[in-house]
Amino acid sequence: MTTRLPAALLAPVLLVQGAGVRRRTPVLPEAAGPRSGVVPGEVPALTVAVLGESPAAGVGVATQEDALAARFAEALAGESGREVRWRLSARTGTTAAQALGRLVPGLAGPPADVVLVVLGVNDTLRLRRRAAWRRDVAALLGALAPLTAPGGIAVLAGLPDMARFPTLPQPLRGVLGRHARALDRELEALVRPGVRHAPAPPLDGPGLFAEDGFHPGAAACRIWAGELARVALRP
Known part of the structure; x- marks a missing residue:
């Protein structure tokens, strides 16, 4: 069964639950601090x-030092022993389609050996169709x-299991969890060669x-960054 069929059947309930989640969930800022290092x-x-x-923007932690990008850089340095120079372009609420105009220009700089892409939750919340999402990400890649060094790789961060997000009630949690897994x-x-999941x-x-x-939170960012680094450095 597709995600959209149960979502359509449950639409009145999901709309009420979504409004309730937005009303009671605190809006956290993006992490403070430099977005390169x-x-x-x-x-x-x-x-x-x-x-x-x-x-990626660090919502959920206080400073970029504890956020995903800096932790990813630290994990890469720890695993490889190499110096790591990192830069970040991220914005709350961005979808894969929006990333082309919103975020790619902010990554201008030396060609990157590793490009990490952290997207999908906003597309899940919008119940973006699978084929459209795949086209969006392919276009983004x-x-x-041109920003990736010869022999470099892009790492697509897998979507977290939204069926486990505490703030989401059922059945909204289940619907979003299924759709996140589909995306x-x-x-x-x-x-493909040069692209890893x-x-x-x-x-x-x-x-x-x-x-x-x-x-x-900060502890989750450390765990997630470590897993991402291991995939990025895999032979």
Whole structure:
């Protein structure tokens, strides 16, 4: 059964629940601090570009030091021993289609050895059709290709399991969880030489969510960044 059929049948309930979630969920700011940096290590340096929606922007933590991009850079440096130079272009609420105009220009700079893409939750909330989502991400990968160094890779961060987000009630949680899994399968289908998919680890343990029950907290960012780094450095 597709996601859209149960969503259509449950539309009145989902609309009420969605409004309730928006009303009671605190709106957290993006993390403060620089959106680029250098993690010391051996040369030659590894250049990293991160693009994405609110988790990439650091919503859920206070500073960029604890956010996903900086933690990813630290994990890469720790695993590889190399210096890592990273930069971030991220904005809350961005979809894959919007990322082309909103975020790609902000990644201008030296060609990146690793490009990390963190998108999909906003597309899930909008119940973006699977085929359209796949086209959006494919177009985004095409736009990122000129920013990627020869032999570099793009890592598609897998969607987190939205069926486990504490702030979402049932049946809204179930509908969004199923759709997130469907969109994640489309990311897997885009894997090819130079493009990798990194499944999201479980991020719903005690103390892993931010106070809004929706975004990853500092501990979750460390766990997630470690998994992403392992996929990025895989032979």
